[in-house]
Amino acid sequence: MIGAGNVSTHISRHFHSVGHRISCIYSRTEESALRLSGELGVPGTADREQVPREADFFILCVPDQAVAELAEQFRGYRGTWVHTAGALSMELFEGIYKQYGVLYPLQSLSRDRKIRKNRIPFLVEASSPSALEKITDLANSISERVEEVDSFTRLKVHLAAVFANNFSNHMIHVAQQLLEEATLDPGLLDSLLEETFHKLREMDSYSAQTGPAMRGDRETINKHTELLKDHPELQKLYTFISRDIERSRE
Secondary structure, eight states: OBOOSHHHHHHHHHHHHTTOOOOOEEOSSHHHHHHHHHHHTSOEESOGGGSOSEEEEEEEOSOHHHHHHHHHHTTTOEEEEEEOOSSSOGGGGTTTOSSEEEEEEOSOOOTTSOOOTBOSOEEEEESSHHHHHHHHHHHHTTBSOEEEOOHHHHHHHHHHHIIIIIIHHHHHHHHHHHHHHTTOOGGGGHHHHHHHHHHTTTSOHHHHOOSHHHHTOHHHHHHHHHHTTTOHHHHHHHHHHHHHHHHHTO
């Protein structure tokens, strides 16, 4: 395992729990490497020379901008190389390794929140049929949903995930800030958020949409935008999203 952050922590735990042998956890930060390796009882290091030169898989769980650099630094190591990024092509491994691919977990992963294994979908891609078979088997060992998609399609999925997860999370952050400004408890939103995401498991998002923009309630929308006059960027954001919701009704 190359990297010891959020993604590596989760999938390392899952691989370990189903009996895969992790021969080494490498991180440029020794503290991170030893934290995860200590949790799992496997070797960990911040010294690249201590990483075994052969393994069935080398799994890069590092920030996107570091993948190509690290792949080059480990040139000559033998095994199937995969990265876990949603927005990177697998072709960055071409010319460096013979067997390579992608093992992308479609999930928001935070180190301190445990997620049951089998609950994370994985999107896979590989440089050859034999590599694809190996990577698919590896993914199937910890997930109930594994799909082969090419790099361009995976990028589209990643974009959708940003809208669904990152942007919705930021909207909740904005909502909490507005309540805090009014000296109100952000926990007031808890029941609303619980119902919002519960509904999305039972109906499509268009059918679940409510609110002034969906009703065409221009009077309420105007009151809201007036409240945001001291937050011009949020006012623009509110107006743009409301318009897009209104457009979806057409």
